[in-house]
Amino acid sequence: MANRNNHHTSPSGDLSSIRVTRKHFLRFALLAAVGAVATEGGAAFLLFFKAKKVGAFGGKIVAGRVEDFPVGSVTRFQEGRFYLSHTPDGFVALYQKCTHLGCTVPWKPEDASEDDLANKGRFNCPCHGSIFNRYGVRKAGPAPRPLDIFPVSIVDGKVVVDTDPNKAIQRSAWDPKHAVKA
Ligand code: FES
Structure with missing residues (x-):
């Protein structure tokens, strides 16, 4: 029986793999972006405290x-x-x-x-x-x-x-x- 809602089947089988790949890619890209922001934020945080503690007033x-x-x-x-x-x-x-x-x-x-x-x-x-x-x-x-x-x-x-x-x-x-x- 034909399944009209089944997006995982296609005549060539390529569509599903493209969709899955794109979904994974977007998820990966989002995680990478969040990671980059977190890393930069962490680096900035560390630099801030380093600056406060070494070589500047207060340290x-x-x-x-x-x-x-x-x-x-x-x-x-x-x-x-x-x-x-x-x-x-x-x-x-x-x-x-x-x-x-x-x-x-x-x-x-x-x-x-x-x-x-x-x-x-x-x-x-x-x-x-x-x-x-x-x-x-x-x-x-x-x-x-x-x-x-x-x-x-x-x-x-x-x-x-x-x-x-x-x-x-x-x-x-x-x-x-x-x-x-x-
Ligand atoms: S003499 Fe230095 S603040 Fe008054």
Whole structure:
């Protein structure tokens, strides 16, 4: 008996195989597309967290080799929002956020120094005029305390700074124990 609804039979038998193949192909294509989106999304997710954790503010930053920073040098790390200052007592990573009202404090290499490590260079907050020396210690202005510092460690001859703001250390004065020797 003839079956009018049977799409699986055809004079040549090709139609059913084409239909099945097309159906499978479409399903496969859909799965492939979903997979691609998921993979890209996963990659973007991982990259996002990698960026947050390594080399950017909030994570650990490898500043460079110890010998790249002579004593007395102040080096800005814009991404990490800190200055690496190499004092005779060791390294300190000074958080750029002013301890008065939070403005970003620029390093002024041509301004008169407020310490005995060099003739020039100090931090000068543009908002209300607080001044800090290479140790991050306040020398003038309304800031209530020195610049905060991030934990520093020396790993394989490199200076590593942990810029997690929750780990920023508040100080009341310069203490050599805050500096990390190479
Ligand atoms: S915010 Fe820096 S002196 Fe006020």
